[in-house]
Amino acid sequence: MKLTLHVWRQAGPQDRGRMEMLQVDGITSDMSFLEMLDKANEDLIHDGKEPVAFDHDCREGICGTCSMVIDGVAHGPQEGTTTCQLHMRAFKDGDSIHIEPFRSRAFPVIKDLVVDRGSFDRIIAAGGYVSVNTGSAQDANNLPVRKKDADMAMDAAACIGCGACVASCPNGSAMLFVAAKMGHLAHLPQGQAERKERALSMVAQMDAEGFGACSNHYECEAVCPKEIPATFIGSMNREFLKSSLCPDS
Amino acid sequence: MAFQLDSKVPEGPLKEKWTNHRFNMKLVNPANKRKFKVLVVGSGLAGASAAASLAELGYHVECFCFQDSPRRAHSIAAQGGINAAKNYPNDGDSVWRLFYDTVKGGDYRAREANVYRLAEVANNIIDQCVAQGVPFAREYGGMLDNRSFGGAQVSRTFYARGQTGQQLLLGAYQALERQIGKGTVRMHVRSEMLDVVKKDGRAVGIISRDLVTGEMKRFSGDAVLLCTGGYGNVFYLSTNAMGSNVTAAYRAYKRGAGFANPCYTQIHPTCIPVSSEHQSKLTLMSESLRNDGRVWVPKQKDDQRAPNDIPEDERDYYLERRYPSFGNLVPRDVASRAAKERCDAGYGVGATGYAVFLDFAAAIERVGEDVIRARYGNLFQMYEKITGENPYKVPMRIYPASHYTMGGLWVDYNLMTTVPGLFALGEANFSDHGANRLGASALMQGLSDGYFVAPYTVGSYLAEEVPLDGSGAVATDDPAFDQVEQEVQGRIDRLLSVGGKKSVESFHKRLGQIVWDQCGMGRSREGLEQALRDIPKLREEFWKEVFVPGSAGEFNPEVEKAGRVADFLEFAEVLCEDALAREESCGGHFREEHQTPEGEALRDDEHFAHAAVWEYKGDDVRPELSKEQLTFENVKLTTRSYK
Structure with a gap:
């Protein structure tokens, strides 16, 4: 199939950026979306031009590196799917496709479709962990965990940290990402000791990074490639409230 | 001059080697640890766990990754699980059996002492990960669940749905971020190591390129740890991430580190087959699927019928036929070759004839679709996204693909390469898997090296070889x-x-x-x-x-x-x-x-029965071969049989 791409081109953080039109031909339905872009880049290189910069790595939907807004939707039209797992059978011959980076105040553009998501790492560094030094663990089966809790923790822990939630939120809120990590650890006995401090410190960092607050648009849930439910945000609000009002009880 | 390869395997009975060695190694006084700086290149399971553990001990650590976050290293893509000899299922497992299976699975080409240590610390890894909050699968009573993997007849594999690598990496990543938050680790993302710097024969630093600005940067350290993964992308198409590469290890090789057994590459039997020339990578379907999936091809050559139209007696379940005792759970090398044999002989299926079926119909009939969905839901979903076919209804088509590399930088028992001060951990080294790695053993090795081996052995190197007064430090303007x-x-x-x-x-x-x-x-x-x-x-x-x-x-x-x-x-x-x-x-x-x-x-x-270690001799010159003879005092070398 033959496609018309409208791709965001931005030379660097200081550049204003613009949409650029590219034609790409010879695309087959079994190609992934990124393989389609590979083809477009091969053509650009062949013509001696600079290829479109985009982030990608594992190409199997788990590393969370790929990050594009496709026709206005983070990760594109297919539910529960990262950009790298989106295949061209979702498009048809003659389509025009608009491709933009994950935009947000807290995700500055580095080049073209590549953004800086270091703010996510800093939120984890602020408290998204259990403080247990190597070597100080007890036997793994000493602490039984209800299957239901373990499953719930795993549902939240499935987050790949891609940032689609932020890119799709009108407020640029990172609350689904933060809620997923908080929810993962709050559902396990190992996460209890630091539960309150974690809620306060992660939220403080989230605010400091310039992310907005949640106002219940549910766009994050709709685009999340791992389909993490927004109900975790509700739990996060309760965690935060309880920790703020009764830090010592 | 050929390498003088001293494996530094400690004396004494196998079971006591690591314990004795830990006692005999020199320690760095807690107050002195902050005088040393360690450079950790790579932030996968081995790198993140080593960086976090060394920082917890008090060393200054600088950690580097080419990705935009340490959480994205390709360890994250490991699906199936991690082995340990906890013997929770009470099915006769033990450290000795895990050791034995791993040595046998590696076709008797690994160092006994290393493999035993790996089996010994595997249990600590599970304890550590659970304490970090890794959400392993559990049974209704709240205890940890296990499943089976190829090459073993006990259930010793711990797992977190089909995302075990992700969850273990997030555990290590969170431990690493905790140290970054405390300022004990300086993290350099989007930063690619391009060479090792040596002085007086010793590794004293690295040159890295800042991938955002293109700037060259110099970092000096008292020890350098390469945790940079394998070289499976030499095949172009592989299950590795697009960025996975051999550069760090190869640069180290050109600076005098021996490269051991590069020909030991693992071709994983269950990957989604190549569909077109534009394909950029291949996707693994976890080995755990062979617990319930049956592998077959039609008995008739070039059979073009849809798989569900081929009656039972016209199917060749060739693994069950050739290997009745292990059946579909034979090790990876055996399963891959058997698939190739069938396809080369003209029995392959799919458009290219280079695929075999992996069929879940019998398992779905036995335990129901819901149970299969609970076990492998995300894998089935991934398969459907890529191929457009529903594996609950139609058998999967699979074919072997490059997945892992057992070869790597030669290291001694302390994980140090032939260059003093330069260590290699995880897939980047050659040490524990011999000529073939068993499923669920890569995660075990990466974390073993990073959490429980390097923190001791690197400390011992620093205590013995690097002067405390800083006179050994090499400034970056050297x-x-x-x-x-x-x-x-x-x-x-x-x-x-x-x-x-x-x-x-x-x-x-x-x-x-x-x-x-x-x-x-x-x-x-x-x-x-x-x-x-x-x-x-x-x-x-x-x-x-x-x-x-x-x-x-x-x-x-x-x-x-x-x-x-x-x-x-x-x-x-x-x-x-x-x-x-x-x-x-x-x-x-x-x-x-x-x-x-x-x-x-x-x-x-x-x-x-040796490790082949190659030494760089100059561009366009054949490298020189040295050999480390492998001695087996505890297992008897037999022909590996899974019949």
């Missing part, structure tokens, strides 16, 4: 750094100035084809000699006709890729040299000249 940086910069400038017409990618594809055809699942003298003629020609063409757009002083993924492919173009020769020199078949290395009448691998223990 001429040693000037020279290496100039060389690295010169190479990038050369890549940019070729000004040809062909893309980097096109050369990588062609290299991959050569290596896959001649040094893939089946290898022969003739084919390898052909590859050794073709690779230098392709390399020459690369340096004359490649086109790298843009400049070095900016964010430029093509420059990154060009450097990596240039290294693969050199490294592929070492790989083929090793495959040619090893005149036997063992594990993932199958020389067609050396097989039994039934087509099984034929080892030659008399001549090849």
Whole structure:
């Protein structure tokens, strides 16, 4: 199939950026979306031009590196799917496709479709962990965990940290990402000791990074490639409230 | 001068070696630890766990990754699980059995003492990960669940749905971020190590390129740990991430680190087959699927019927037929070769004829679709996204693909390479898997090296070899750094100035084809000699006709890729040299000249029970081979049989 791409081109953080039109031909339905872009880049290189910069790595939907807004939707039209797992059978011959980076105040553009998501790492560094030094663990089966809790923790822990939630939120809120990590650890006995401090410190960092607050648009849930439910945000609000009002009880 | 390979395996009975060694190693006083700086390159399971653990001990750590976050290293893609001999299922497992299975699974080409240590600390890994909050699968009573994997007859694999690697990596990543938050680790993301700096024979630092600005940066340290993964992308198509590369390990090799057993590459039996020439990578379907899936091909050649239209008695469940006791759970090398054998003989399925079926119909009938969904839901979903077919209704089509590399930098028992102060951990080293890695053992090894081995052995090196008064420190303005940086910069400038017409990618594809055809699942003298003629020609063409757009002083993924492919173009020769020199078949290395009448691998223990260690001797010069003889005092070398 033959496609018309409208791709965001931005030379660097200081550049204003613009949409650029590219034609790409010879695309087959079994190609992934990124393989389609590979083809477009091969053509650009062949013509001696600079290829479109985009982030990608594992190409199997788990590393969370790929990050594009496709026709206005983070990760594109297919539910529960990262950009790298989106295949061209979702498009048809003659389509025009608009491709933009994950935009947000807290995700500055580095080049073209590549953004800086270091703010996510800093939120984890602020408290998204259990403080247990190597070597100080007890036997793994000493602490039984209800299957239901373990499953719930795993549902939240499935987050790949891609940032689609932020890119799709009108407020640029990172609350689904933060809620997923908080929810993962709050559902396990190992996460209890630091539960309150974690809620306060992660939220403080989230605010400091310039992310907005949640106002219940549910766009994050709709685009999340791992389909993490927004109900975790509700739990996060309760965690935060309880920790703020009764830090010592 | 050939290498003097001292494995430094401690004296004493196997079971006491690691305990005794820990006692005998020198310690660094807690107050002195902060006087040392350790550079950790890579942030996968091995790198993140080592960086976090060393920082917890009090060392200054600088950690580097080429990705935009340490959480994205390719360990994250491991699906199936992690082994440990907890014996929770009460099915007769023990540290000794895990050790034995791993040595046997590696076709008796690993160092006994290392494998025993691995089996010994595996239980600590599970404890550590659970304490970090890794949400392993549990049973209704709240206890941890186990499943089976290839090459073992006990259930010892811990798992977190089909995302075990992700969850273990997030555990290590969170431990690492905790240290970054405390300021004990300085993290450098989007930063690629391009060379090792040595002074007086010792590793004293690295040169890295800031991938955002293109700036060269110098870092000095008292020890350098390479945790940079494997070289599976030498085949171009593999299950590795697009960025996975051999550069760090290959650069270390060119600076004097021995490269061991490069020909031990693992071709994983269950991957989604290649569908078109534009394919950029292959996707693994976890080995755990073979717990419930049955592998088959039609009994009739070129059978074009839909799989569900082929009656039971016209199907050849060739693994169950050839290996009745292990059946579909034979180790990876055996399963891959059996698939290739069927397809080469004309029984393959799918458009290309290079695929076999993995069928869940019997399991769905036995336990129901819901149970299968709970076990493998995410894998089935991933399969459907890529192929557009529903595996609950139609059997999966699978074919082997490059997945893991057992070979790597040679290390002694302390994980130190032949360059003092330069260590290699995880997939980057050669140490524990011999000629074939069993499923769920990669995660175990990466975390073992990072959490429980390197923190002791690196400390011992620092205590013994690096003066406390800082007189051993080499400043980054030392001429040693000037020279290496100039060389690295010169190479990038050369890549940019070729000004040809062909893309980097096109050369990588062609290299991959050569290596896959001649040094893939089946290898022969003739084919390898052909590859050794073709690779230098392709390399020459690369340096004359490649086109790298843009400049070095900016964010430029093509420059990154060009450097990596240039290294693969050199490294592929070492790989083929090793495959040619090893005149036997063992594990993932199958020389067609050396097989039994039934087509099984034929080892030659008399001549090849050694690790082959290659030494760089100059560009376009054949590397020199040294050998570390492997001695087996605790297991008897037998023909590996899964019949």
